[in-house]
Amino acid sequence: MKRVTLSEQAERGVEVNMSPLIDCVFLLLIFFIVTTVFVEETGVEIQKPQAASAQDMDKHSIMIALTADGRVVFGGREIGVNGVRGVVARQLREKESPVIILADGDARTSPLVDVIDECKLAGAKQVSIAASRRD
Numbered sequence: 001m002k003r004v005t006l007s008e009q010a011e012r013g014v015e016v017n018m019s020p021l022i023d024c025v026f027l028l029l030i031f032f033i034v035t036t037v038f039v040e041e042t043g044v045e046i047q048k049p050q051a052a053s054a055q056d057m058d059k060h061s062i063m064i065a066l067t068a069d070g071r072v073v074f075g076g077r078e079i080g081v082n083g084v085r086g087v088v089a090r091q092l093r094e095k096e097s098p099v100i101i102l103a104d105g106d107a108r109t110s111p112l113v114d115v116i117d118e119c120k121l122a123g124a125k126q127v128s129i130a131a132s133r134r135d
Contacts (some may be wrong), residue, residue: 088122
């Protein structure tokens with residue numbers, strides 16, 4: 001029986017077989033590609049606000065209206081987007097209540113997002129958008 005020395009092993013060129021590792025990597029790649037859930041972006045198709053899951057509003061909610069032309073109204077007077085934070089903060093100091101935004105179906109998204117942001121910055125924990133119940 002012949003002894004193999006360390007120098008003879010180095011001369012032979014001991015290699016690590018990478019084929020099984022590459023196979024595993026490709027199997028994992030295929031697995032993740034197949035099981036990934038792709039989010040479908042909806043193009044356009046909005047005729048809100050109507051929802052089957054619409055619920056009755058709380059009587060003690062802070063109601064803020066957003067008209068189709070972008071005016072923000074609270075308590076019958078126009079407050080603008082910049083006035084939302086102060087009004088909501090004042091109302092929340094009196095009683096912790098949810099904020100409900102009554103947005104017109106034709107209202108632009110940008111002012112709606114601005115109103116929601118101002119409500120959150122004022123400390124509102126729950127901000128909802130009102131919708132009419134579908135029959």
